[in-house]
Amino acid sequence: MARAPAPAPAGRPPADVDWADLRLFLEVARAGSFSAAARKLGIEQSTVSRRMASFERTLRVAVFDRLPGGSMLTPLGEQLRRHVESMEAGADQLVREANGHEREVEGLVRLALTESIAVHGVIPRVLPVLAERHPRVSLHLLTSYEAADLGHREAEIAVRFFRPRSGDLVAARIVTLPTVPIAHRKHAKKSRDELDWIGVDLGSIPAVEEDYQKRHVRRAPKLVVSSYIAQLEAVRAGLGAAVLPRSVLDLDDGLVELDLGLPAGPVLELWLVTPRSLRHVPRIAAVWDALEEQLQFLNGARRARARPR
Incomplete structure (x- = not known):
């Protein structure tokens, strides 16, 4: 089982979470492993691993259990996945509504x-x-x-x-x-x-x-x-x-x-x-x-x- 990331210094609030890291978290959760997500996105597995480790340090909690056959979400990770999927759906809907206001044949x-x-x-x-x-x-x-x-x-x-x-x-x-x-x-x-x-x-x-x-x-x-x-x-x-x-x-x-x-x-x-x-x-x-x-x-x-x- 993965160990929880080291807590941030006392009295220091967590940094803002980057939306790009949330999207990467979702790709890993859907793919089932860092390597599968890396192949789909066309980036190095080490990059995915490094960014997810930084992501967990920012959250001050572990969202993945690193296992020999891949990565399993922790209970908190499962909760986070549901929230991020809701955010993704909301963002997609906003884009679709914005597209619906297009008037010119361009783009x-x-x-x-x-x-x-x-x-x-x-x-x-x-x-x-x-x-x-x-x-x-x-x-x-x-x-x-x-x-x-x-x-x-x-x-x-x-x-x-x-x-x-x-x-x-x-x-x-x-x-x-x-x-x-x-x-x-x-x-x-x-x-x-x-x-x-x-x-x-x-x-x-x-x-x-x-x-x-x-x-x-x-x-x-x-x-x-x-x-x-x-x-x-x-x-x-x-x-x-x-x-x-x-x-x-x-x-x-x-x-x-x-x-x-x-x-x-x-x-x-x-x-x-x-x-x-x-x-x-x-x-x-x-x-x-x-x-x-x-x-x-x-x-x-x-x-x-x-x-x-």
Whole structure:
């Protein structure tokens, strides 16, 4: 068990607590360890440990028990966590109410999405339209397969492949993406057992196309990559086939849909999501509308070109 920090000299009041330290305390409490919080925030574990030790000296109490497997909150730490979460919620609400008073279409919008949607959809199609219509709107593209926490304002808008089931969020399905086996045209006449296959492994992130490929293709992948961008580029390079959204056929005339006698592939859905309180803020609405309009091209991929029978 951790020892309580040494008390401050008698008669000396505790110093003011820094809000940044309160936020860091909350990150550690949620992550379960100093190291996990450091990885999430992109800072050194020693920095987190040093700041939390200083934080406890300021409070004159221990809020963490340092254990071999991580950090556990003390009873007082649990109370403090509830108070800080209430403060965080109040601050977020204040920001949302302030955003609701915006009148001009200007300012920064953080958009969370996958790299493939950024590279093949948002950058070439959405950003030029936004730049022309709303030159005072700036975007920060946060590319990741992990879902951004919109409730804690990690982003203002997210493009997701699933509908949110919790939180005070607005969601709209904008694209439906059938998936099919695709390869370079030089492989068009091969059977499923003659083809090399390209797999994708996203770690803990589920990939329904990969599950389908494993169930219906007997051969193990010749190549496994850790991103959809890399998987598509491997297919475009003629290294093998993969189950991909039919819309990727529009990216390269050298790609064809394969007729392999397989069951229909999974259908992906693309959703726009934002906190309800932000939906009609002018800069958010401008980006939302451009995304909804310009990503419709994904629904209209060119007709499949199957291998000759």
